[in-house]
Structures are given as structure tokens and as C-alpha cells.
Amino acid sequence: MPFTYEFQRPALAVDCVVFGLREDPAGGDQRLVVLLIERGIEPFRGHWALPGGFVRVGETLDQAAERELVEESGLEVAYLEQLYTFGSLDRDPRERVVSVSYFALVNPVQHRLAPGSDAAKAEWFDVRTLPALAFDHEEILAKGLERLRSKVRYRPIGFGLLPERFTLTQLQRMYETILGKDLDKRNFRKKIASLGFVVATEEIERGVPRRAARLFRFDRPAYDALSERGFDLDLV
Amino acid sequence: MPFTYEFQRPALAVDCVVFGLREDPAGGDQRLVVLLIERGIEPFRGHWALPGGFVRVGETLDQAAERELVEESGLEVAYLEQLYTFGSLDRDPRERVVSVSYFALVNPVQHRLAPGSDAAKAEWFDVRTLPALAFDHEEILAKGLERLRSKVRYRPIGFGLLPERFTLTQLQRMYETILGKDLDKRNFRKKIASLGFVVATEEIERGVPRRAARLFRFDRPAYDALSERGFDLDLV
DNA sequence: ACAAAAGTGTTAGAATTACACCCATGA
């Protein structure tokens, strides 16, 4: 080992803030939800926590985050990005653990959860009514929410929360749910149309008890081309 | 140790992308410069690298970043924030090292460098004409530049690159240098005046061979009050 | 026929951009 003794090798973990959208069972409202795991082992056994775990040998940080999500919940994420690294000295009561946090979005078909081995159970919680969390996970979650709310305004990440094909009303409701405010339907559609990377498909909704809406999709190549040439979106 | 063997304890380092502004000796141009260290030890001995080093026992990540800056260059930073954590497997030829990168701004009076012990020498480089860097430091630096250029547009961090008291022309030139484009003097001043947190002092420049400009300062309490009530700036 | 959401334009006000000259100072 070429390093002198005073350098530390803290344990290295990843923790994931996973967001989804869910229809409120009572009332037609939509809610922003986050995935939590009930811890099956100490410390904080029985407490709710963000899905996560230790980084393994030969595994990058991104890989560790994705693996933990699959292991603990069976999820495939539509969007994953690194959030922030938490390194206070006493964030884990066992010993020093540095945690690299991630921010993930999953679309509605993924919401069926298959809890894995080291998690007692996994559940979606409305971000406005969270239980007390283990470790410093409240701080991590707050950082994730902040990132979602700011980034969704200028990058097309919100599509990760929707199915492949979506209606403009679904798209608008997604923004309304994340930003916590109502948007004007006509102005919203004007803006979306002007962007050029939300394109109509030939399909329409099926099986709805009303006039069926046209389905749209996010055209990533079109977006990439635009953002290459220094394009700025400012959605909403 | 409560952890099973397959978990890794990579060495943990911090690396800092430190920006400053410098007057071009030839021609009145201003340049955005970044601090690099010539490595005095292997690996990459003799190569230029970002200032940084290993995190010590009992030291948070932020503390490690600040300490490294003082040790390697004698700098006191005006602004420091965490940037991104790099965890590819082979970024260090010795063994796995995970690096938490930081992004720092220093003001001009700090530009006198006092190289420390484990750095052969420290020097400022124009960001447009960088040498080849050690490790994955080019990637880290690119991330830092990207962060600076995007964040400076909506947060008042650019003041970290200026002296306490500055003229409006200095402020404008700072934005022009970072963003790489010219701004209109009258529109720029109108915008700054409308923000309300760049306030005139009683002082004017001294010792300049021309009409002296009024000095302004950044009023942090005024900014904090504004940004509390959901204010959005959109500088420039 | 009715309920429920889909779809569609215009106008007023606000914000942004383009643009040029006189002033004060020190050398």
C-alpha cells in the first residue's frame, strides 16, 4: 500500500432517491411518490430508508446504484443520475460510511414492487407525507426533490416518469405534480409544440370512457440535435 | 467489522477545480484560468493535475477539499461546492481511488501562489489552452467548467471571482469572460439594477488614469431575502 | 342527452433587445 496511515478508507455506499407518479386512489389527484425500504437489519431495523447498499469490488458507482435498485425492488429505471456525496463523520452509527447518492425516475408500469433479500418491504410514499427516515436520508431525499424540481424545468427528464406513449394532459399533469402548481392548458400546449421534440404518434388512447386523446412520444434524437446547437428549453 | 468481504473500501480522494480571473498581460483581455499543480510524486510525476489528495481520518469531504487547497497553494476560497464523484475502476493506476470533486472560486488578490509540500509547483492556466492532465482530471475539469457556466446564469456565484468592491464594468467583464460572449452595457446595467442585491457603495476607484468608476458590492442578505420568496434571477 | 375531457387563438402586458452620445478624469 503506497499510502501513509493517516488516510482513511471509509466504507462506500450508494443510496437512491427514486421518484414515481401515482394516481390518488381517492380523488383524481396525482401524487409524486418516492420509494422507501423498511430496513430488515440493524442499524435502524424497522425504520424506513432509501434503497441502497455498499459498493462492491469491481463495480462502478453507477453500477452499484442500478444493482441496488434491482435487488431491493425489482425496478428498472428510466433515468438515473448521480446526485451528491454525503460524507459527514457520524452519518452511520457503526463507523464512517460515505454515501454517493443517486436520483432515479421510474415510469408507472414499474410500480409493482418485488422486495428483495435485505429489505423487509418496499413501498411508495407521497413526498408530502414521509415517515421519519434512517441515517441522514431525509437530507438526501430533500436534495433529490430539489434536483428534480429544478432540473425538470430545463431538461426533458420528466419523460422518465411517463409511459413511452402519453397524452398531452398526462404530460401537463406530470409537470403540475412536480412543480406543485397549475398550468394553463393552451399555453402549455403551445410551448410543447414549439419545442419540437414531443411528437404526435398515429395512436390514440384506448378504453377510456370519453373522447380519446392523441398519444405523443419524446423524440430523443430531435432533442439531442437541438441541444447540440446550444438550444435552451425552459419548459413550463 | 460488520461488513462481509465483497464490499470494497476504495481509497477516497478529493480533487478541486479552482477558477480565477486574470488580466491578459498582452492586450486588455481577461481570461478564465484554472489552478493546476505539477505533480512531484508518482504516478504521473511531472504531469499537471488538479489540486487534491486523500481524505483523512476525522475529516469531512468539504474539510478535505479546503485543506488541500490551503496546503497546495495557500489559497483561501471565496466559494466552494461539491461537484461530482468519480468512481471508474481504473482512474488511478495504483489501485481503486474514488474521487469527490469540488468546484472553487477565488478572487484576484488570492492569485499569488505559495506552493506547498507535495506539489512541485502551482500555476494558473487559461482554460482554453490546457496541458494534458493526470488521471481523469480532464473530465473533472470539464465538469467544473460546465457547472460554472451554467450556474453563473442563475445564481450569484460569480462574485466569488471579484474583489469585495467592484465596478459594474468588472462585473460585466466577469460574465463576458465566463460565458464567452459580449453583453450590452446598458442592458446589463439595467438588469443588475433591477435585481436589487448589487448595491452602490460610497467609494469610487482610486489610482486609475481616467474617470473613476463607482464601486459596488454584493449584498448577500438582500439576495437571500429575495431568493427565499421564490425569486428567480436569470442573470445576463 | 349528458358527462368528461380533448382540442383550439387572440390580445394585452411584460420583458428583452438593439442602439449612440456626452461626461469626467488623468496624463
Place this chain on the structure above:
DNA sequence: TCATGGGTGTAATTCTAACACTTTTGT
């Protein structure tokens, strides 16, 4: 007196925000 940057306003244009009714479809 000259060179240098300091300081200032207006008009055209673009963008944003407010606003309501008709259409389609399934029950």
C-alpha cells in the same frame, strides 16, 4: 486637449400570461 472608459434612455420586437368555448366519445 486628448484618450479612456463612465455613465445614461428610448423604441421595436418578442415572449408571456390571461382567458372560454366547441368537439368528440362513451354511457
